[in-house]
Amino acid sequence: MNIENLGNVGTFKADVLNNSAFDDDNKIISFVALSKDNLHKRADLWGDEYYLSVDTSGVSFEATTLYKDHKISFDNAIGKIIESKFENGAFKARVKFDDDIKDSKEAYAKYKAGLSDSVSVGFGEYKLKELEKIDGIPHFMIYEGKIMELSAVWQGADPNAKTAKFNKQKEIEKMSDEVVMQNAEQTKSNEVPNDTAKFEALKAEQCNIIELGELMGMGELALSAIKNGKTYNDFKEEVKMNKTNDKYETVHFSKELSKDSKKDFSLANVLKSTVDNSIDLGYENNFQGSNGFSLPSEFIAKFASINTTSNTAIIENAYRGDLFIADLKKESGILNKLTWLENLSSNVDIPRDNSNIQAEFINEGASATEQNTSFDIISLRPNTLSAKVTITRKMLLMSSIDLENYVYTQMRTAIRRKLEAQLFYGKTVIKGIFETSGVPSIEAYLTTPTLAKTLEFSSKLYEEEIDTTNVNFVLNGTSANALRATSRESGTERKLLEGNDLQGYTILQSFAMKNGDIIFGDFSKIFAGSFGSLEVMPRLVAGGSIEIEAFFEVDMKLAKENAFVVSKTSVA
Structure with missing residues (x-):
C-alpha cells in the first residue's frame, strides 16, 4: 500500500472526558485530545483498509484554538484552548467557550446537550512509517508530529463517528440526487419495468463515485463521470490521473512538511524542553555540539x-x-x-x-639582479x-x-x-x-x-x-x-x-x-x-x-x- 494514497491521516477523534468535564460557570469543556490507545481502522483513497496509530510520545501539542472545521481562519474560531497536558500517554485539553460569540455559545450548548461528544485533532506536520501488518491489513504509525488545531468537525474514518457519517451521507445524497435520478430514468426506460435490482446497483455505484469525488475534493469531476455513464473503476483511474493537481488538494496539513524524508529541527522544542521534561528531543539531540x-x-x-x-x-x-x-x-x-x-x-x-619583485632589462648573456621574497x-x-x-x-x-x-x-x-x-x-x-x-x-x-x-x-x-x-x-x-x-x-x-x-x-x-x-x-x-x-x-x-x-x-x-x-x- 502506497503511503501517498492513505488520504487525510492528519485528523483524529478526541472525546469529552465525561459528564464532569463540563464547567458551566466558566463555559469550559475538557477533552482527551489524543489517547495512548488510538489504533483504529481506516480506508485509503481507493477503499483499501489499513490500520493507523500514533506514538503519542513523539507528538507535541501546539494547538491554541478550537475551530468549527479544519479551515483555520478567524471566522471559524469558536473556542480557546486554555490548558493542555501530556498525562499517562494521552494529551488532554481544556477549551473555553464564550457566550458573547454566537457560534461559540451554540457549540458549547450542542456539546452539553449530547449532540456531539468529540472534536477532531488536526496535525500540522507529522512523520509516518509502515509497521508489521495486523491480520494481513497494513499498519501505519505517526511516530512524530505536531498537533496544531482542534476542530468541531470529525473528518477521520472512525466507525463510531456516527454524526459525521450521517452528515456526510446527507451531503452526498443532496449533491448527487439530480444526476442519479436523471441517469436512473434513462436506465429504467431501457430495462424491464420491475428490474429494481439493476436500478439499485446503478444508484449504489453512482453513490460510490460521488463519495470518492467528495473524499478527493473532485465533486464536479464525479458529477461529470456520472453524466457520461462512467463506471466506478473508470472514475477511479481518472482520479489517479488528476490527484496531483493542487486544486483537488483536501488534506489538512502542510504537504511539504509531512514527508517521511523531511527532517525538522525545532528550536521551539529545545526551548520548551527547559520547562517541560515531557518534550521529546530525539531528533534535536543529533545536533548536540560543544556549546x-x-x-x-x-x-x-x-x-x-x-x-x-x-x-x-x-x-x-x-x-x-x-x-x-x-x-x-x-x-x-x-x-x-x-x-x-x-x-x-x-x-x-x-x-x-x-x-x-621588479622586472628589469638585461644585456645578452647577463642575469637579472637577485631579489628577495x-x-x-x-x-x-x-x-x-x-x-x-x-x-x-x-x-x-x-x-x-x-x-x-x-x-x-x-x-x-x-x-x-x-x-x-x-x-x-x-x-x-x-x-x-x-x-x-x-x-x-x-x-x-x-x-x-x-x-x-x-x-x-x-x-x-x-x-x-x-x-x-x-x-x-x-x-x-x-x-x-x-x-x-x-x-x-x-x-x-x-x-x-x-x-x-x-x-x-x-x-x-x-x-x-x-x-x-x-x-x-x-x-x-x-x-x-x-x-x-x-x-x-x-x-x-x-x-x-x-x-x-x-x-x-x-x-x-x-x-x-x-x-x-x-x-x-x-x-x-
Whole structure:
C-alpha cells in the first residue's frame, strides 16, 4: 500500500472526558485530545483498509484554538484552548467557550446537550512509517508530529463517528440526487419495468463515485463521470490521473512538511524542553555540539524568505553550512564584502606575499639582479562570540515558527552588530581597522570636509598601488547627511555626497560607526573565518524565563593594511 494514497491521516477523534468535564460557570469543556490507545481502522483513497496509530510520545501539542472545521481562519474560531497536558500517554485539553460569540455559545450548548461528544485533532506536520501488518491489513504509525488545531468537525474514518457519517451521507445524497435520478430514468426506460435490482446497483455505484469525488475534493469531476455513464473503476483511474493537481488538494496539513524524508529541527522544542521534561528531543539531540545545540542548515533555511506564519510554504534546502553567514551578508553590506572562509574545522594559516619583485632589462648573456621574497602568515583562529536572548513564560505560547523566528532574528542581529563594531574598533581578540597599525589616515576629515580632502583618500591608495575598483566609503547615517549638506565647491549647488555616491565611490552605512569617523578601502582584503555552525544553549533563569545563549566561532584579519584609509575624530 502506497503511503501517498492513505488520504487525510492528519485528523483524529478526541472525546469529552465525561459528564464532569463540563464547567458551566466558566463555559469550559475538557477533552482527551489524543489517547495512548488510538489504533483504529481506516480506508485509503481507493477503499483499501489499513490500520493507523500514533506514538503519542513523539507528538507535541501546539494547538491554541478550537475551530468549527479544519479551515483555520478567524471566522471559524469558536473556542480557546486554555490548558493542555501530556498525562499517562494521552494529551488532554481544556477549551473555553464564550457566550458573547454566537457560534461559540451554540457549540458549547450542542456539546452539553449530547449532540456531539468529540472534536477532531488536526496535525500540522507529522512523520509516518509502515509497521508489521495486523491480520494481513497494513499498519501505519505517526511516530512524530505536531498537533496544531482542534476542530468541531470529525473528518477521520472512525466507525463510531456516527454524526459525521450521517452528515456526510446527507451531503452526498443532496449533491448527487439530480444526476442519479436523471441517469436512473434513462436506465429504467431501457430495462424491464420491475428490474429494481439493476436500478439499485446503478444508484449504489453512482453513490460510490460521488463519495470518492467528495473524499478527493473532485465533486464536479464525479458529477461529470456520472453524466457520461462512467463506471466506478473508470472514475477511479481518472482520479489517479488528476490527484496531483493542487486544486483537488483536501488534506489538512502542510504537504511539504509531512514527508517521511523531511527532517525538522525545532528550536521551539529545545526551548520548551527547559520547562517541560515531557518534550521529546530525539531528533534535536543529533545536533548536540560543544556549546549546546548546533543549528542545522534546514533550520536556518526556513528564515531565508519568511518572517511570520502567514508564509506557509517552507521549502526544503540542500545542505549548506554557510547559510548563517549568508544571512549576515544579506543584512550587512560591509560583512558581505569580506572574503569569507566558512565551516573551518581547525586553525588556518594563510601565506601573505609581501615581496616587491621588479622586472628589469638585461644585456645578452647577463642575469637579472637577485631579489628577495618576503612572506608572513595570516592566522585565523576561532574566537567565541556569544549573544543571549531571554524568553518569558508567555512567549512560549507563541506558535513554534514565530518563536523560532524571534529568537533567531535577535541572535543574528546581535552577532551582526558585534562583528561590525569589532571590525571597526576592536582592540582585543579581533583587532579592528582603526586599531591596526600601518593603516594610512587623514586627519579630521569630517570636521571640515572638502573636495580636496575627499580625493585624498583615493590618492593614498594610488600611492600604495592599490586597485580602487572595489573600494567603498563606510560611515554612519549622521556623517553621511553632513556630507549631503556640504557643497562640493563654493558657489555650486552640487554636494560632496549625492545619493550614495561620494565622488565616484559608493558609501556603505553602519550603525556601528561613530560620528565623525570614516573608512575608505577594499573590504575584500579582509579574511573572515567561521568555525562550525551557530550553537545555542537554553537554561532556566529566575521567574520561569528561559535564557538562550548563542555561540559563534569566528575570526577576522586584514590581508593588506595599506588597502584602507581612515579618518577618526570620535573619542575612544
